[in-house]
Amino acid sequence: MVFSSITFIYYFLPIVIFCYFIVPKKFKNFILLLCSLFFYFFGEKEYIVILLLSCLINFFSAIIIDKFPKCRKIFLILAISFNLILLGYFKYTNFLIDNINKVFNSNISLLNIVLPLGISFFTFQTLSYVIDVYNNKVKADYNFINFTCYVALFPQLVAGPIVRYSDISSELRDRKVTIDTFSSGVKRFIIGLTKKVIIANSIGEMINILNILDNPSVLSYVIVAIGFTYQIYFDFSGYSDMAIGLGRMFGFHFPENFNYPFISKNVTDFWRRWHISLSSFFKDYIYIPLGGNKKNNIITIRNILIVWLLTGLWHGATWNFVLWGLFFGIILIIEKYLLKKFLNKHVIFSYIYTFIIILISFVIFNTENISDTIKFLSRMFALSNIPFINDVTMYYFKSYFVLLLISIISATPLIKLIYNKCQKVNHFIFDVLETIVLFGLLIINTAYLIDSSFNPFLYFRF
Amino acid sequence: MKNKIITVIFIGYIFAIFILNIVIKDIDISYSERRYLTKLSKITITNIFNGTIFDNFEDYATDQFVFRDNFRKLKVYTIFKVFNEKDYNNLYIDDKYIYKIEYPLNINSINNFTNKINFLYEKYLDGMNVFYSIIPDKNYYVDNNYLKIDYNKLFHIVINSMDKNISYIDITDCLDISDFYYTDAHWRQERLADVVDKISANMNFNITNNYQISSYKPFYGSYYGQILINSSIDEIKYLTNNYIEKATVYDYSSDLVKVYETEMLGSVDSYDVFLGGATPLIEIYNNGASTNKELVIFRDSFASSLAPLLIDGYKKITLIDLRYLDSDLLNEYISFSNQDILFLYNTTIINNSNVLKINVN
Structure with missing residues (x-):
């Protein structure tokens, strides 16, 4: 689903606004998360699992980095590696194969890989999050719904801006919507x-x-x-x-x-x-x-x-x-x-x-x-x-x-x-x-x- | 205060449209766009997980949007009046007439067209009385700053490349812009007397130009629904006489029996009143004929309105539309012997001749 569509403006948005503003404060992030996952699923059926997996791994990596000082470096490296491998596999594998074929005159078949929507954006967001947690710039989020809501938040999920956790961490916990x-x-x-x-x-x-x-x-x-x-x-x-x-x-x-x-x-x-x-x-x-x-x-x-x-x-x-x-x-x-x-x-x-x-x-x-x-x-x-x-x-x-x-x-x-x-x-x-x-x-x-x-x-x- | 108003209007507006879209009954056909509108598919686990339900919903939401035609009209107004663009999807309005830009000149297509006709002549028509004529599209008759093909070049190439045994009938001077509908690509049947005279004189058959006129209004031509803001609406007139009324029609692909299918008036395309619209092969039998001559017309949709006016010159007229019938199958439906043959195509077909199913190899 794209913002500039009838489906988004006249179906999705009214439903989200309605659900968001009638539920109590403590459920608002959950509603936003559900709507965001539906938003992603609408355009990218297969890869919603990748999105959730990325959330899960980065969420726990940050907690381990935060909780266990002895393991923090190794889990930072693991988290960064996971994010880069994820991005690298989906985005650069065929480019690599194509160039190997050209240089070595080989005939390796290209893989049937479809780039998951928004992967370049949400991978950078999760990367910045674990690095910032490691550098003590932000505190690790211990609430999975809040964290996944941050990563999957539909307004910025598929084409940015690349929102850092520090930009909205306080708003994830407590925010106010005024008329203004x-x-x-x-x-x-x-x-x-x-x-x-x-x-x-x-x-x-x-x-x-x-x-x-x-x-x-x-x-x-x-x-x-x-x-x-x-x-x-x-x-x-x-x-x-x-x-x-x-x-x-x-x-x-x-x-x-x-x-x-x-x-x-x-x-x-x-x-x-x-x-x-x-x-x-x-x-x-x-x-x-x-x-x-x-x-x-x-x-x-x-x-x-x-x-x-x-x-x-x-x-x-x-x-x-x-x-x-x-x-x-x-x-x-x-x-x-x-x-x-x-x-x-x-x-x-x-x-x-x-x-x-x-x-x-x-x-x-x-x-x-x-x-x-x-x-x-x-x-x-x-x-x-x-x-x-x-x-x-x-x-x-x-x-x-x-x-x-x-x-x-x-x-x-x-x-x-x-x-x-x-x-x-x-x-x-x-x-x-x-x-x-x-x-x-x-x-x-x-x-x-x-x-x-x-x-x-x-x-x-x- | 302003922020309150903006918030209230925005929420009120999107919710009102949301509810209206749900409450208002879906429409089957858009007459202005001449197409069936998308309906909502049944939701199943399969179409959710293969995504087809979401694609279907996107189309459905757009097609069934409330006041759809008014919104479309607003877009065309914005494009012409705000952005001052010269055309909209290649359509423009000049002095009440809607024109479709045909550009650029496709030399390959023109050569391909003549090759195809020459091939048909050699394969089926050698030695017969064969004629061709070219119907200029509306742009030929208007002098303005819009893009148009070089018609002189098109005619020159066709005339020079066509087999010399195929005689050319020049009808360009029998028409002017008033002989075409305001909102449609086609010519008006009631204005074709000069064309009929020219063709009959060249092909040597007699016509009695004595008709009663019936009419239907409003006729929204094919361009009308695409541009929507044209104020002129057409009237469709169709001519009858004893020959036409007594004629019977055999359509290989439908059960059409009349020259004028009046049930089509007011349908998606009222121009289909003429011989029921697009169809591969039609035979018209003149039941009051005083001649045994037969005519075969290789044609496009322009001939649907012309052919009825030629009925009293022939015992039988066969209309073949090679956009829908492969030329390799011709022998299965027609035996060429001593019929008169007329190739009658408009310039748009000649400039896009890949639509003709004639395999020259």
Whole structure:
């Protein structure tokens, strides 16, 4: 089940809200857990066992780490190994076999493995939990329902944000839902739904059309590159907004995952604003334990490359994702040692440079293999023999111009600035307008979902 | 206060829709979309664990959503009026007419089309009186900035590649946009006099253009339900005379006996009034014929409304739709001897000729 579906909004959510708010406080986590397991089961019948097994093993590992000081290291290693083997088996086995076959010219059959929904997210959550318990950053949870509720909580189960136990541990035990938190959750959910359904899906449809043009042009490649960059942003940040909004409706405060990444002045800044929960995970659990930037430059460069290799691999088991990660790693190293001062001095250039780097990175991200990447980039930068512009590209450019413009504007803080200004001018009128717009958007989103044949979540494949 | 209102409206709204969706009776058919809507499957242990019940529920929830058509209409409005997109699922409205974009020109398909026709000619029709005509789609008759195929190129390729023993009848100048329905791809039967005259003159048969007109309104064409916001609604008119009324029809795949299946008026597709709609093989017998000539039309759906107007020129007309009948089976149903042959296809079929079941190998 996805948030942006009729089933979720008009069947699942009313039932969950009803059950959650009529039961006494002590049963609320149990209700959320049951609903979350049904939510997972709805989309992933077979692997609910894997999810529960992961909860069980990490739950007891943390307790042993907490209770028995002599065994804590061995159980930390066991828990980390279990999580990495789980992720490795489902996500990387076929990638490994495929590469062994290529290198050794062997013919080992690929395994029939389907990636369990959300495994990359819930594995990282359980990893962070046992490591934090080991480091005495959080106390082990002795209540299995509370712990499983944390791991399986449906708002963040399948596509993040990667919520750490420390983020919501106190709310798992005691939380309060007020009218203010619930309504702020509703607002956030509707905004996320709009980003996903009206903007990201529409851009996706445009890209699908342009990708199969018989006579593409440089402009059509540029539009696809820009379009995909915005599609993945609105898709993923929309999902994060919905997750954060749903969390608030039930009294949880999840960490922010995006902060207007396209206004970044450099790539380092971009990664402080894009998929924040993932980059902070890698920083806290890989980069800093490896020594971060506290040792010599060689070690720092090695650490950066390791983190970005893993970031690439986390996104998917293909060489293009490895390349994507390393691309960012190299750019970040160049920025750190060579470009930092120059970019700080030349602000306009820095914005253009950052956006072009982001565009290139998402071309790598969105293409199947390296030769496709090279082909796409050469066409996008007018290095191949295709026309710069043609009638069919112009037709679709004009047709989707408003959508692209709205996307570009909505990805900046401009709307938020206007919102804040308007609130100061006339509070009452603005409140009425805001409510009308909000529910207007919910109804339009519903219209889009009812008449929709295109509704993928790009980050579900990770 | 605002937060209270937002909370109350949100909860009230999703619960109201939830209850309405449960209480309101499910609908069998969406006439605007021309399809059966998904019904809820019976819940069993098997379909829970293989997941089919959940897939079924997703489809069911979307299909049976209350006020579904109004929501669909709202989406189309948003796309055209807010996002200013030029088309919706390749459909657009221009001066009350709904058009479907046919683009790009598929040269392979056009060559494939002529190869297929030439193959049929050589295999079955060599030495017979064979003609072909191309029906332009609506886009041919409108001058605007929407994408359209290069029609000149299409006609040029077909005419140059077709076997020279197959004579071309150019009907492009017999039509204009007013000869088509506002909301449907097809031409209007009551406006085909010029086409009939042109074909009869070329193929050398006589027609009495003397008809009584019957009509049915509203006719919602196939595009209407897809775009929903067009204000123009069509009227379907069908022409009768003594020949047509006395004619009997034999449909190999149904028990159709009449030229006009009036029961189809008001059905999912009222255009099916003409010979009952899409079917592989139909024979029309002119019971008052003063000639022994027979005509075979290889055709698409446009011919359903044209064929009745040709009845008085022939004793028997056979309509073959090779989208539904494999050409390898033709000998089992028809013996080609001295019939007149007409290939009558619209440009959309020619540009997507893989739909024709003609195996040239």
